[in-house]
Each structure stands twice: as structure tokens, then as C-alpha cells.
Amino acid sequence: MKRPILKKTSGIVMIFLMSTLTAISQNAYTKLCLDAISFEKAGRLDEAAEKYSEAIRLKPDEWTGYKYRAKVNLERGLYDDVIADATRALDLSPNETSLYEIRARGFHEKNMPDRAIDDFNKALPGPGSKEKGSFMTYYHRGRAYFSNKQYRDAIFDFDVAASSSPGQWNSEPDIYIYRAQANLELGNFSGALSDLDKFLDLRPDDLKALFLQGYALNLSGNRAGAGNTATKILSLDPSKGVLYSGANLLDLFDIEARREKAQRLAREAGSLLEENSSAISKSLSSMRINDAFKNLDTAWLLLPGLTQEDMTLRGKIRADLFKVYPLMKTKPEISEFVRRYMVQASSATSEKKYDDAIRLYTTTLSISPWVPVAYYNRSLLYELRGQFRNSISDMEQYLALAPDASDARSAKDKIYEWEGKIRETGLEGQAYKPGVINHIESGSYSPGNYAFAMAFGGTFGVQLAKNPGLADLWTQSTNGATPDYEYSDKLPFLFSGDIEIIARPVKRIGIGAIGKLSGGIGARTKIGEVRYMMNMGTMQYGGLLRYYFLVGNGAEKPDVYLQYSFGKSVLNGYYGIATMDGLVYDYSYMKQYDASDFFHNAGIGMGGKVGKRTYLTLSLDYFTTKFDKITWEVTTNTANQEDVGSTGTLINTQTGEDLNANYNGLLLKFMFGFCF
Numbered sequence: 270m271k272r273p274i275l276k277k278t279s280g281i282v283m284i285f286l287m288s289t290l291t292a293i294s295q296n297a298y299t300k301l302c303l304d305a306i307s308f309e310k311a312g313r314l315d316e317a318a319e320k321y322s323e324a325i326r327l328k329p330d331e332w333t334g335y336k337y338r339a340k341v342n343l344e345r346g347l348y349d350d351v352i353a354d355a356t357r358a359l360d361l362s363p364n365e366t367s368l369y370e371i372r373a374r375g376f377h378e379k380n381m382p383d384r385a386i387d388d389f390n391k392a393l394p395g396p397g398s399k400e401k402g403s404f405m406t407y408y409h410r411g412r413a414y415f416s417n418k419q420y421r422d423a424i425f426d427f428d429v430a431a432s433s434s435p436g437q438w439n440s441e442p443d444i445y446i447y448r449a450q451a452n453l454e455l456g457n458f459s460g461a462l463s464d465l466d467k468f469l470d471l472r473p474d475d476l477k478a479l480f481l482q483g484y485a486l487n488l489s490g491n492r493a494g495a496g497n498t499a500t501k502i503l504s505l506d507p508s509k510g511v512l513y514s515g516a517n518l519l520d521l522f523d524i525e526a527r528r529e530k531a532q533r534l535a536r537e538a539g540s541l542l543e544e545n546s547s548a549i550s551k552s553l554s555s556m557r558i559n560d561a562f563k564n565l566d567t568a569w570l571l572l573p574g575l576t577q578e579d580m581t582l583r584g585k586i587r588a589d590l591f592k593v594y595p596l597m598k599t600k601p602e603i604s605e606f607v608r609r610y611m612v613q614a615s616s617a618t619s620e621k622k623y624d625d626a627i628r629l630y631t632t633t634l635s636i637s638p639w640v641p642v643a644y645y646n647r648s649l650l651y652e653l654r655g656q657f658r659n660s661i662s663d664m665e666q667y668l669a670l671a672p673d674a675s676d677a678r679s680a681k682d683k684i685y686e687w688e689g690k691i692r693e694t695g696l697e698g699q700a701y702k703p704g705v706i707n708h709i710e711s712g713s714y715s716p717g718n719y720a721f722a723m724a725f726g727g728t729f730g731v732q733l734a735k736n737p738g739l740a741d742l743w744t745q746s747t748n749g750a751t752p753d754y755e756y757s758d759k760l761p762f763l764f765s766g767d768i769e770i771i772a773r774p775v776k777r778i779g780i781g782a783i784g785k786l787s788g789g790i791g792a793r794t795k796i797g798e799v800r801y802m803m804n805m806g807t808m809q810y811g812g813l814l815r816y817y818f819l820v821g822n823g824a825e826k827p828d829v830y831l832q833y834s835f836g837k838s839v840l841n842g843y844y845g846i847a848t849m850d851g852l853v854y855d856y857s858y859m860k861q862y863d864a865s866d867f868f869h870n871a872g873i874g875m876g877g878k879v880g881k882r883t884y885l886t887l888s889l890d891y892f893t894t895k896f897d898k899i900t901w902e903v904t905t906n907t908a909n910q911e912d913v914g915s916t917g918t919l920i921n922t923q924t925g926e927d928l929n930a931n932y933n934g935l936l937l938k939f940m941f942g943f944c945f
Contacts, residue, residue, distance in 0.1 A: 302321065335361070343375060356372060377409065404434045404437065405430070446478055479498055479505070480522070488522075507610070508635045538565045542561050569587070610636075626650050630643045641666075648661075648663035661687050664687075721944070724884075725941055728936035734931035740755070746801075769782075769940060770783075779815035787809070790806075790932060806840070809837065809868050815832040831872075833870070836868060839864075840896050841861070845860070845905075865896070870893075872891065872936075876942075892935075893931075896929055901918070
């Protein structure tokens with residue numbers, strides 16, 4: 270009896286120990302999560318994320334830790350991590366629909382609206398649901414629709430969100446400016462102005478909303494109202510007054526003209542900088558640098574700054590200004606318009622009105638972002654306010670613009686001093702605020718992300734179809750002169766040179782044209798000094814249809830696509846008998862072949878970037894065409910000149926039927942392309 274009692278006792282002890290360890294583990298997991306939540310509330314998101322990571326390491330199969338960390342990473346702007354954590358949590362808890370919304374927001378911030386919309390659809394309750402808390406999901410899906418230029422769908426979602434919780438938008442009025450922009454895109458000026466009025470009631474000095482209001486008023490014919498709005502914009506953002514005032518005040522709202530001119534000037538500046546690298550004289554180099562600076566300075570003021578593309582170009586213009594300014598031997602004078610704010614900033618500093626001085630230097634730099642002393646002075650003002658990170662950033666800008674300044678050494682030492690103060694005060698951890706993280710642009714340069722692409726390349730592969738007709742033709746042509754060499758169609762190699770031109774009118778769909786020169790069908794042998802040769806080549810041209818899967822939006826993985834093309838295939842070939850005449854063959858008999866028919870080509874491929882606007886693709890294609898009727902013409906016959914010029918159709922001499930030729934095989938295709 271002792272042994273069963275011992276076993277039973279051991280079992281109870283094991284269960285107790287396992288239960289105790291599980292409870293301890295669960296308590297530790299919960300404590301880590303609670304600590305992380307405390308860090309979140311304090312704005313210390315880096316530390317919160319680390320605590321959640323510890324919790325996940327403790328219980329890697331518990332989905333909640335991944336969810337909590339994904340939400341923190343959403344605020345930190347780590348959108349790849351958001352997507353990865355939400356996906357892992359969904360693997361562990363596939364029925365938790367809130368995870369789809371978190372992942373959708375990550376996709377949206379990664380500029381992947383299709384993926385975001387798909388996940389938002391899964392996060393929303395089904396038809397007939399009485400759930401009331403989904404209005405924010407509609408709002409975020411509306412933003413994704415807006416990014417995808419599906420403006421009517423966006424307006425529908427914004428309407429649902431606004432009507433479901435009207436009071437919510439008093440603190441988060443961005444819904445009105447999104448809906449206003451969607452209505453502007455659809456030409457609904459009254460709807461746009463109504464939403465802009467609501468937004469400006471809550472944020473009366475918002476420059477973007479004021480600009481959109483003036484734009485809508487101007488387009489709807491209310492020039493007086495547009496003029497009043499323009500005047501208010503100039504009072505809030507004096508930089509606009511450099512180019513727009515008086516008679517041309519309303520040109521402020523000519524968005525397309527401003528954007529087009531800014532883009533042109535930025536391109537010209539870029540060309541000048543490239544040409545400068547190969548300048549053969551110092552005077553020529555100086556002229557190019559000065560001209561580039563003038564173009565960039567004007568482009569900076571012209572660019573509307575409303576879209577993500579505008580902001581990307583603005584960053585490029587600023588970077589080029591920082592590249593050009595240090596190269597200029599004679600530095601440009603600041604305008605009287607800018608000098609006014611510099612003098613006022615200096616006066617405010619003397620009166621210890623430091624916040625006013627910071628604001629005035631900021632205005633200076635919004636007009637002329639290349640003024641070194643403005644960065645230097647503002648960095649010292651930030652120091653007085655204890656904003657050491659801003660001080661470091663501004664001093665670094667100063668040194669970038671004036672690397673050879675006499676006080677460069679002391680400026681660098683100030684940076685080291687501020688870094689020490691950050692460590693002493695415990696401010697080294699960056700404080701994040703939800704909702705202000707910038708969008709991350711996709712790094713893809715594959716044709717799936719661009720409106721137009723052109724590629725060149727080639728293929729090699731193997732012929733799959735049998736060609737008994739060509740075997741019969743070979744036998745007929747050689748008249749039994751090659752008994753030891755019969756025509757063979759056992760996996761002969763195929764090859765081609767290709768060109769593709771692709772336009773992408775809608776997301777994921779590409780249409781275009783292709784051209785292909787190919788060869789590989791034929792036979793040849795040599796008997797004594799005589800060579801017998803038969804060769805077939807084809808030219809294809811037609812249209813293509815391509816569907817892009819956009820795996821990972823092309824940012825980290827290549828785009829995968831399916832493609833089908835169809836068109837006309839033209840065959841050109843010959844049969845010849847030649848003897849060696851010195852170093853080359855001299856043909857004593859030549860017969861040319863011609864045919865045409867349709868071709869079909871289907872394939873799967875993938876492509877990714879190799880440069881700023883260049884990409885490579887690799888695809889596996891199945892190609893097929895069949896020529897049912899082949900005509901011939903004798904072009905050379907030294908033994909019988911009267912035979913030259915005779916024509917006919919290739920037939921099987923035994924059956925009297927037309928001979929045919931197949932071109933059918935698997936091809937591996939490499940293409941190098943350019944995207945625009």
C-alpha cells in the first residue's frame with residue numbers, strides 16, 4: 270500500500286508546485302504590464318515598451334503583451350514593430366478583432382492603405398451590430414480611404430464617425446479637415462467650407478485649414494472671402510508675404526501653379542549641382558552654385574506644403590540649401606523682410622522675452638532656412654528654457670551651414686555641455702506624444718509603386734513543344750544529305766531580348782506594351798566542307814496586363830506580380846547551304862521563311878529597387894505561339910539562277926498538308942527598369 274500512497278502524494282505535490290509556479294509567473298507578468306502602463310501614463314514610452322518586452326519574454330504565448338507593446342510602438346512611430354506584434358497576437362488570439370485595428374493603423378502609417386482598409390474591415394462589427402464604440406475605427410478607416418484617394422468612401426466613414434459621437438470631435442477636430450479635403454477633391458465646395466468652418470471654430474489659427482478655406486472660397490468665386498482669409502494667413506505666417514501680397518494676393522491659392530514651379534526650380538537646382546561637380550573653372554562653379562541657391566530659395570517659398578509629396582520635396586530643398594550655402598564664397602544677404610524679424614528677435618531677447626524671441630527666430634527660419642545666426646541664437650534661447658535637445662539640434666544646424674566659423678570649436682563644446690545636462694537631469698529618454706509621429710514613406714522603387722515604368726532585358730529557357738513539321742522540313746531541305754544528323758526538338762534552348770513599357774492607372778494594376786526578339790529554333794550540321802543550316806527567329810509585340818501583390822509595400826521585400834500578355838508573333842527564318850570561302854561562309858543556296866500568328870505569355874515574377882528610380886525583376890514565363898502556315902522564297906541558288914524569286918507555302922510532301930512550327934516553352938526573364 271505504501272507505493273500507491275507515495276505515487277498519489279508525489280502527484281499532488283507536482284500539481285501544487287506547478288500551480289504555484291504558474292501563479293508566480295502570472296503575478297510577475299501582471300506586475301510587468303502594470304509597470305509598463307505607469308510608464309505609458311508618464312509619457313516614458315521607451316521604458317514602457319521595454320517592460321512589455323520583459324513580460325513577453327516571461328510568457329511568449331500570452332497575446333496581451335504583444336497587443337500592449339504594439340499600441341506603445343504605434344505612438345513611438347515604430348510601425349514595422351506594430352505590424353509584427355499585432356500579427357503575432359492574432360496568431361495567438363485570432364478572434365480578438367481589436368488587434369486588426371491596431372495592425373491596420375500600422376499599415377496606414379506605413380502608407381499601405383489597401384492593407385489598412387482590409388484590416389479595418391475585419392475590425393468593424395458586422396451588419397446589424399449594436400456596438401457603439403466603433404466610431405474611431407470608422408474615422409481611421411476613413412483616413413485610409415482618403416490616403417487611397419477613395420474620397421466617397423472616406424466621406425461615408427467620416428459621416429458615420431461624426432454622427433456616432435458628436436462630442437468626440439471637439440477635442441479631435443481633424444475629422445472635419447479630412448472630410449473637407451475629400452469634398453474638395455470631389456468639387457463639393459459648400460460641404461468643404463462647412464467642415465472648415467467647424468474646424469476653425471475650434472482651431473482658429475490653423476494655417477492648413479485657413480489655406481484650404483481660402484482655396485475653396487477662391488474656386489467657388491468668393492474672391493472677397495478668399496482675400497480676407499489670405500490676409501489672416503499672412504498675419505500668422507509672414508513668410509507667405511515674400512511672394513504674395515497686393516494685386517497677386519490670391520495667387521497664394523493657386524496650388525498647382527505653385528507646386529509645378531517649385532518642382533521645376535528644384536530640378537534645375539539639382540542639375541546645376543550635378544554640373545558643378547564637373548566644372549572646369551572656379552568662376553563657372555561659382556555661377557552655378559549661386560544660381561542653384563536662388564532656385565532653391567524661391568522653390569522653398571513657393572511650395573504649398575499640403576501633401577506628403579510636398580513635404581518630401583521640402584525636405585529635399587532644405588537639404589540642398591544646406592549643401593549649397595557652405596559652398597558660396599559670397600554669402601547671400603538676408604532680405605529686409607527677414608531682417609525685420611531678426612531685429613525684433615534681438616530686441617525681445619534683450620528684454621528677456623525669450624518665448625517671443627524664439628517665435629521670431631522661428632519665423633525667420635520659416636522664410637529663409639539658411640540663416641546660420643538664427644539657429645545659433647535660437648539654440649541659446651532654448652538653453653534658457655531648459656530645452657536642451659532643441660538647443661543641440663539648432664547648434665548642429667548652425668555648424669552644418671557654417672562649418673568654418675571662427676566659433677565652431679566653442680559651438681561644438683556647447684553641444685557636449687548640453688548632452689551632459691540631459692544625462693544629469695534624466696532627460697535622455699525621448700518624450701513622445703501620441704498622434705504627432707510623422708508618416709514613414711515606403712522605400713520601394715518597384716513598378717508596383719509608381720505610375721510609369723520602362724524595362725529592358727532578356728530571357729533564356731527551354732522549348733517544350735514538339736516540332737515534327739520542322740523535322741520534316743529539315744529532311745526535305747537536305748534531300749537526305751545529312752543521314753547522320755536528324756532534326757531534334759529535345760529541350761532546345763530558347764533566348765530573347767525584351768522591352769516593357771508599363772503604366773499603372775490604378776492601385777496594383779499595370780497595363781502596357783511589350784516587344785520581344787527571340788530565337789532558338791533550328792538545326793545545323795557540316796558534311797565535309799559543306800554546312801547545312803536552318804534557323805528560325807521571331808518578333809513579338811502586343812499588350813500586357815499585370816497585377817501587383819505589393820508584398821510588404823516593397824519597403825523590405827520585392828513586389829510580386831502576375832502578368833499576362835497577348836499580341837502578334839512574326840516568324841522569320843531561313844534554310845541555307847554554304848561552303849567556307851576564306852574566313853566566312855559563302856551561301857550557294859538560301860530559302861527565306863515567313864509567317865505570323867498570335868502569341869500568349871503568362872508568368873509570375875518579383876521585382877525590387879537597386880537605385881533611386883531603378884529596379885530589377887525576375888520572372889518565370891510560359892510562352893506559346895504556333896505558326897500554321899509558313900511561306901518561302903528562294904533568294905540564292907548559284908546552281909539554278911532561274912529558281913531565284915520563286916515562292917510558295919511549306920507543305921508535307923507525303924500528306925500535302927501545311928507544315929507548322931511551334932514556339933512554346935518556359936523562360937526565365939531578367940529585366941532592368943526605370944520608374945517615374
